Amino acid sequence: MSGVWVFKNGVVRLVENPGVDSFDGSRQGSNARRKLLIHTPSNEAITSYAVLERKLSILGWERYYDDPDLLQFHKRSTVHLISLPKDFSKFKSMHMFDIVVKNRNMFEVKDV
Numbered sequence: 112m113s114g115v116w117v118f119k120n121g122v123v124r125l126v127e128n129p130g131v132d133s134f135d136g137s138r139q140g141s142n143a144r145r146k147l148l149i150h151t152p153s154n155e156a157i158t159s160y161a162v163l164e165r166k167l168s169i170l171g172w173e174r175y176y177d178d179p180d181l182l183q184f185h186k187r188s189t190v191h192l193i194s195l196p197k198d199f200s201k202f203k204s205m206h207m208f209d210i211v212v213k214n215r216n217m218f219e220v221k222d223v
Contacts, residue, residue, distance in 0.1 A: 144222040146204040148211075151219055160199050163210075167193070170214060189213075 115126045148157040150166050157163045160182060164174065167184050172193070175183040184193040191213045195206050207220045 146207055146220050147223045148207040149219050149221055151217055157218075160195070160202075166217075167210075167214075170217060186213075 117124055117126050148163070149155070150157060155162070155166075157166070164182075164184075168174075170186075171188065172184040172186050175185055175192075177183065178194075180197055182195040182197060184195075185191070193210060193213060195202060204220060207218075211218045211220055
């Protein structure tokens with residue numbers, strides 16, 4: 112077993128690849144690469160929630176306005192729900208991968 116033991120918020124856990132995004136989406140290490148969500152068909156980087164909302168609405172996702180602290184999208188033909196932090200600066204790789212998984216072949220996450 113190799114890696115680094117991290118103590119955070121009273122919990123100790125093993126991080127096997129230091130410098131890679133952690134479980135909560137925060138960066139670790141000084142050489143961590145930034146992630147970028149890319150809309151694959153247009154090769155366009157998602158740089159704001161306005162851009163993301165346009166791409167998702169074309170794919171059939173509808174915006175929910177129930178929770179003032181989250182941006183939420185639902186697709187009628189599925190049970191999927193995408194929940195994102197209201198502040199785009201808190202949009203982490205775990206949110207990006209959630210979008211990728213729920214929209215196969217439409218988005219990808221790239222290292223910048």
